[in-house]
Amino acid sequence: MIRYNTCVIGIAALCTMALVSCEPNKDAGMETPEVASLDLSLRDTTVAPNQNFYRYANGGWLDKTEIPADRSAWGSFHELFENNEKVLSFVLEEATKGEIYDENSNEIKAANFYTSAMDSLGIEKMGAEPLKPMLAQIDELQSKADLESTLSALQMIGITPFFNIFVGIDDKQTDKYIMNLTQSGLGLPDRDYYFREDNTGKDIIAGYKAYIAKLFVLVGEDSIAASAQAENIFTLESKMAEQSMTRLERRNPETTYNNISLADLQERSAWIDWKSFFAGIGVDEISEINVNQLEYISNMPEIIATTDLASIKDYLKLRFVSSSTGYLSNDFVMAGFDFYSKQLSGQQEMRPRAKRMVNATNRNLGDALSKLYVDEVFPPEAKEKCLEMVNNIKAAMHKRIDQLTWMSEETKQEAHMKLDKLKVKIGYPEEWEDYSSLEISKDNYVQNRWNANVFANKENFGKLGQPIDQDEWFMAASQVNAYYNPPANEIVFPAGILQPPFYNYKADEAVNYGGIGAVIGHEITHGFDDQGRKYNHEGELKDWWTEEDAAEFDKRAEVMVEQYDAFTVQDTLNVNGKLTLGENIADLGGMLIAYDALQMFYEKNGRPENINGMTPEQRFFMSQATLWRGKYRPQLEQRLLIGDTHSPGKFRVNGPLSSMTAFYEAFGINEGDPLWRSKEQRVDIW
Structure with a gap:
């Protein structure tokens, strides 16, 4: 995770007025469809350009286009994403044949990840079983003073309750890396949702509490107890939200640059032993930290002190389970979909499993799949x-x-x-990520996801004290997006x-x-x-x-x-x-x-x-x-x-x-x- 300006770029029909054909990759055997022109039939000529140019250029498309049931939006961006998805599916299916790649190659890692993701029967049989070791570790917490080891373990697998950490280029000394500490751990999309008084806001809060209770029932809690746990967790998250920076405040890099010593952090926010926490993620030598939201981190001791241990443990369980729903059995998947996709975004149906799993593979092993993608297109x-x-x-x-x-x-x-x-980077990195040390099996989807997060975090934390990697990319080459990275x-x-x-x-x-x-x-x-x-x-x-x-x-x-x-x-x-x-x-x-x-x-x-x-x-x-x-x-x-x-x-x-x-x-x-x-x-x- 770094601070950069990401632009979710819309994609459109932008070729010449005459149809242009792209040549297929004959060696790979995939046919590339003919490229559409700048289609003037998509205009609305009843609207003059001087009245509403957006409508003039796109009105015909707007009138005839329906948002697919498995989408919460549809546009030019989604059209290209769908086309790229077909290419990714093709190269991934080729890789799963496993005939031309070494057993420990990036391609086979991607193929195995996808195979585990598509094993819906195996995933259903596992149910909540993969969650039990971490849930037991959380249950075993005896006091608030014992939190750092569990927080370290969660951080390594990509779960970030209370706060998140990542290594990035130091904004004021760009020849070195620095550890960053940021606010994190809210289940609603933004801090402002916790304080909404309008009817829609109240419905969202009620839906969120119902979602929390549903997850606790799925991991074995009684429904009455689960509802009480949901109320307590929402109270805790509301305290966190109250101290969180607004999205507008977080845009200002001068406000979010607060380079302090580890000793200063410990003095300001002594609710955990920070040195032990960092040792738990494999970072033993650390002297300075950029605390992006200093007031939030400084107020964490009060938040923890005014929350009972049982509620803190339930909150940790929620963040762990909620972050894993998309990788578990269907009842967990549907719980996440019903709240985050349906209620919050209006999506009516879930996307087909194969499409979801192709994208999950690309998110977790981006370079493995992107190299195949680039070779193709x-x-x-x-x-x-x-x-x-x-x-x-x-x-x-x-x-x-x-x-x-x-x-x-x-x-x-x-x-x-x-x-x-x-600096300008076009297309793909000079060197692809080497996933040879990443363990990926064919039969444990959620564990594969955790392993991928551990791999990425170890690599990120390992940058401390190293020279700046000028060739690093923060997006997969197959991603439909672009960015500007200020410190680089x-x-x-x-x-x-x-x-x-x-x-x-x-x-x-x-x-x-x-x-x-x-x-x-x-x-x-x-x-x-x-x-x-x-x-x-x-x-x-x-x-x-x-x-x-x-x-x-x-x-x-x-x-x-x-x-x-x-x-x-x-x-x-x-x-x-x-x-x-x-x-x-x-x-x-x-x-x-x-x-x-x-x-x-x-x-x-x-x-x-x-x-x-x-x-x-x-x-x-x-x-x-x-x-x-x-x-x-x-x-x-x-x-x-x-x-x-x-x-x-x-x-x-x-x-x-x-x-x-x-x-x-x-x-x-x-x-x-x-x-x-x-x-x-x-x-x-x-």
Whole structure:
């Protein structure tokens, strides 16, 4: 776990107007479907571009698309995810044949993990049996002073009650790693859920308590006792939530950087022996810790002191069982689904087991499956052309920095230096993870999952005192996503997102720059958003702005906050402009520099003709708009408004476009049109 800006990227039909076919991997035997074009039939031509461009570009799709019963949302992102899932299923099925791989190879590890996950009969026979050793260990606790050994054991298998730890690059000394300690252990999606007084909030709290009681019944408790345990656990978690930082507060890296000594931590939060806890996870030499939420950790002694031992033990059991439900028998799986997927997100049906298990394999042994995936779908030519696009967009960003009228030369020089030093990772890592020491069997799914967590944690904790691994990736190469990592000053684009029709190295440049180009620009801009700008060219959390330039940035950002605060999603529910500010800045900045890069490309290579009556600029904006098409069930939409740092898709289109002069020119937006804004109302940062 690290602190980085993750962008859940929507995927859309972004190829040329003419159909483009991709060549199948004939050696592997998998047929790759023909790539769809930028489909103009998905528009709603009853809506003019100057009224609601999101609707104009996607209205036909919105009208005819239904969210599948086994999904809580559906959109361009999910469409690509589904396509990638087919590739992952294919390569995994090939690996399970086991004819060409060594018995201890990564491929066989993935195959065995998947085989154990698909053994539903064996899993049903086990029932709650795999949970009993840890539940017994928790039962044996005699006092609150004995907690650290159990907390260490839980941490190693990926269970994080009360707090979580991970090793990452030190934000202020980026040539070394540091241990981080963060708030953790709430069962509801966000601290604010514990204090909701509206009817929906009360229903969620009631549903959560019922879920807790259900889990205790499944592990053998009496139903009356289980209900009492649920009430006590909710009381404890409410105390934790009250002391927890809000999601908005956690966005500020200056607030979450609190480097203290182990002795200071012990003095501030003496409810456990921290040295013994760290020894229990194999970390014997530790002198300093970054406590991300210092007030929360400092208040833990009071929380523990005012909670009886029985409730603490029940809370530990809950966190252990709840974190394991998806890997156990069907009654546990359904308990988790009914609350987290159905009540909280509105999903009507569970996804087919094979699809769930393919993704579980990819989450736990990402490099094992991703290497097979990359071999199947991501040729070197695609990587080379994508890197060329990144360099073009970086050049456009340099040009925009030079043209800023509100920024001093002193700050501009530092901005150029940061951009020059930005590292770029495309497709897949230079070296794949070696899972040879990871024990994976064919017949114990939940134990395989715990083993994978122990493997990952040992590797993470083992980085302390080691040189920075410049080649490390924090996403599997098959993942449909991208990120910017501030202390490493790097942008990363897995092969999973660099796929047709979202990105096609054979496609029209206007569509590619409007698609993956806008995403590349988005991630670059994260290095210069309201929080990313606080890191310098070395990735250090160090102020490099003049006081006047910082004030000017904040003034311009406030225009964006006010704009997004006014966007209504459901009835009286609006976008949170401050929570989403970083992503909104990155959306606008990404489009601006991708558009500029496209124009620079045309200056060098010549301007193409119109296609189907659309200019290259119009195709660029159409491509961007289809990125964010999507439909959400109301429950999930409300949940995202509370906790997601991204704005809803409609406003990821109409919001940035209303501040882009190039969009006004491309579609003839005039004063008085719904999308028109005066120059004072337009956001002008990058």
